[in-house]
Amino acid sequence: MADTPQVPEVNAPSRPQPHEKYPWPAEPTLVGKRIQRVDGPIKVTGQAKYSYDINRPGGLHGRILRSPHPHARIVAIDLSAASKAPGVKAVMAVLQPGAKVMFQGEEVAALAAATEEQADDALRLIKVQYEVLPHIATEALALREGAPQVFKDGNIKAGDTEEAGDLEAGFKAAAHTVLAGYATQVQTHVSLETHGCVCEWDGDKLTSWVSTQAVHGTREQFAKALDIPQANVRVITEYMGGGFGSKFGPDAQGIICAKLAKQAGAAVKLLLDRKDEHLASGNRPSSASKIKAGVSADGMLTAFDAETWGTGGAGAGSGFPLPYIYVFPNRRRKHRDIFTNAGPQRAMRAPGHPQGCFHTEMLMDELADKLRMDPLAFRIKNLPPEAPNAMWRKYFPIAAERFGWSKRHVTGDPTPGPIKRGMGCAANRWGGGGQGTKAHCEINPDGSVVMRCGTQDLGVGTKTIVAIITAETLGIPMELVRAEIGDSNYPFSGGSGGSTTAPGVSPAIRVTSGMALDALKAKVAPGLGVDAATLVASNGRIHVKGDPSKGLAWRDACKQLGMEPLAVDGQWERGLSASGTSGVQFAEVEVDIETGVSKVTRVTCVQDCGLIVDQLTAESQCIGGIIGGVNYALFEDRILDRVTGHMVNPNMEWYRIAGPSDIPTIDITLMNQPERGVIGIGEPPTISTAAAVANAVANAIGARIRSIPITPEKVITALAEREKTGGTL
């Protein structure tokens, strides 16, 4: 392949200068090993207290009355009957007469009662009179001529046009063109733990146990929305059951909960139920495209011209990166946000990327088929040059080898029988750089250590990596370290979004525990008769570097603190983290062409995330991301009734999520890049799964399903269509 053209090599290493004082250890004892979660046992035994588990003395249960209509004006709200219902202690209108609701599930009124059941029953006594208004249920209806203009500024928001190169010249250089359209559905976050909180006032001070990805950000918003000082608000999230980008503040229900608690003079617990969750707590917007793309006879991409749109319901921001990763020198892309009367979008695990990846990677396979070229070789030719943050040219062959790509048949499984097997692949990239975290470390005279940081653990293992890094730095066993996180009273850390938590938190913990160790060294050095700079901590001892006998056991060193714990504050510093990850995934599917049922059998993942802090939790992120991607490819779909605009599947019954038998065999290879420092891995592993699966389905059945989820209905319809036209891919 040496003389075939390829996108030229230009390396731009994205690798930090190592930290001067506290670089990552060259030969770590804990960092990068397979370490179980420190809170695993208490989670699986039910001892860990999630927001829903917080029960305050005299606490009440709050519920929200939501609009049953996707678009309506509120004429009147009568709270009187509800306020007299058994157990009810507080009632409030959220919206006032004259206000409009823009989606089913929008908050209209709320109350708090002694039990959940009383609250639910009383909710139905709130009488709301609506003037029902015309609504827009789907993108197609919004785009239809004469559609009611339900949004004040119109149903469509034109975005920017991105252009580069010379499109005309690009198409002129093309030997083949593909004209196609792709689409992805609206996906809701379906966090296992729903949104919500417990609010309790003590005078003018508010404490709230919130299921949130940002304890500090949630504090700021409580204060802003309630017009109270931030100093009066404390937000606690010791454990949470996932957020996937949808939990960055108190939300409407948090503010309502705080107001109900104030009104009732008692703590109120208000967590959403699954239906509320699907309707009003965010979703990944849909996406759709019409693309014309060209490729030269020797397999180089020449041109890309796309019109795209999507809906984030009653919110904008349905944009997604396109084309994704592969180099189209001449391109144009125009995007429009379409407003519909449906729950507004929110950031969801790699916002925009799974969509951009799906559209692009489907197109790549179609172009490769036109060229009659192996889709993998075709991809490698058109990838950007290799760099630390752009490793696809290296990872694709590694993954292909592990996966067995050489056994791939050309499009359409030729073997007889109803079960057709196919293979597909896709690439991903993400930033994953973080900063700004502060931390506080205390070394106690008994040798125990507290590391306190106002970050939060979404369920991914943040507490564990805090303990790992502290123990690694101090040279002590993890059992001596107590990691305390998830409280806005702890030192500031940013919200857990954009895969920034590990790269924001890890350097802060490294620096802070390094500073604490320096302080301890200074304390014990005189007694040892050595210069503190010659001391190191390892194996539970502080000793002269290279001479473990000349030193003290950790506990003896700490005893020298007397009655005064050693306490230091530190923060994130440069040189211990970076930004820019890359990865690839391969999927194998089995499609039953007589029932239309697709099953993902295997996924191979090759992914980097800089320095790996805990091999186990990093792999868990990949497993979770891939399962989410399988769900996106096959199952998940927010289905709105096209006539009424009501969601028909606001549950986990018809809103399908893979169960144990639906999860493929997952093979993960993490590429360690210790020289880059820590990079986040929360998002990248979910980006390419759906694209790889969809390409595998096309490879299996010889008919291309250009939208996800790939339901039996679509498979059977596509095969019947192919039968009619007699064509193959």
Next chain:
Amino acid sequence: MDHPKPASPLVSHATCEHLRHKGMYVMSVVDPAEFQFYDKYDATAYWCTKTQKPLGPDGKAAHASACHDGRECCSH
């Protein structure tokens, strides 16, 4: 009718104090090479602290392109 097109996607100093998006709470370090791999796009979900929704108190979209001076509900 289309929404007014934003002059700049960046949040200017005249932006309303109640406008929020996730990026304001996330301390990210951007990969300087990011836009070598795709062009700019807007996937931002905005909301208003007054409504806790992507619509302002006036029922119009809460968005960086719209939440600034000249809008009645805007404050600094």
Next chain:
Amino acid sequence: MKAFAYVNAANQQEALAALSTATRGRRLPLAGGTDLLGLMKDYVAEPDVLVNVKNLPAGIAVPAQGLAVIGAAATLTDVADHAALAKTYPALTDAARGVGTPQIRNVGTVGGNLMQRPRCWYFRNEEFHCLKKGGARCFAVEGENQYHAIFGDGPCHIVHPSSLAPPLIAYNARIKVAGPQGEREIEAGTFFLMPDRNMFGETVLEPTELVTEVVIPTPRNVSAATYEVKFKQSHDWSIVTASVALRMSGGGGGVVESARVVLGAVAPVPWRSLPAEQMLKGKRVDEAVAWQAAEAALADARPMSGNGYKVQVAKTALRRAIMKATGAKVV
């Protein structure tokens, strides 16, 4: 959910007594609760009184000769794991194994499986005042009907969700019912009613009656099988399920003397297909015959706007059930 009174009936007699004044929807029997509890939480069912019927007969007896008897309170796990039942009635135990999840099978009962309400999303969501809730229209007609009926012509287009009903009908089982007037036995095939006969329930059962037992004749020279098509392999409803029972002629040679063919999840009741039964009669079963039977079964299907694919799925399920009954290996 609406507050309710609870009668903890110690036995069948007490349960019947507690239900003797029942009117539709106001007093309801509660067994495993996997269906009813959800309906109540969603305010689709709002009973005043629940009567515990977990103390109804729960035994399973499979004598070498005579009738097999399954108590209404037997759980789906009891059925799925019953070795003698599996040997004689594999189409039934296979179907039981396909229900929900282990947790659901551990508490869900045979009586409950027959009496469960439809999973139609218009029926299950409070917002839709559909025909079954006394409303004026079936929302599936113009709406999202990919999982709705392809047989039956409405006016309500639910599919019956029972997994056990198709094999029970195929085995020509009888359903024993007790009420204030005493006991009666109903052929499983006539137990279920189309919406034009009963819009507010799916069976012939009166609100004062209880299913107490299921009685199944000994299948002589019968080869039977169930084949279920689900989208997800864990915890999903059937897109279509098919149960067949082929009575083979005595002289050997694999000729079908008579057949019973029942499709699940295609109509408001478990759908017995006489054309397919006719097609199989007198035939030596092979792939081609199975194809013909499947074509015959679906010839009269009237799919809605979004569920045409179910015709193909149903053909496949039936063809595979027939072949599975003959002992052939199917995917």
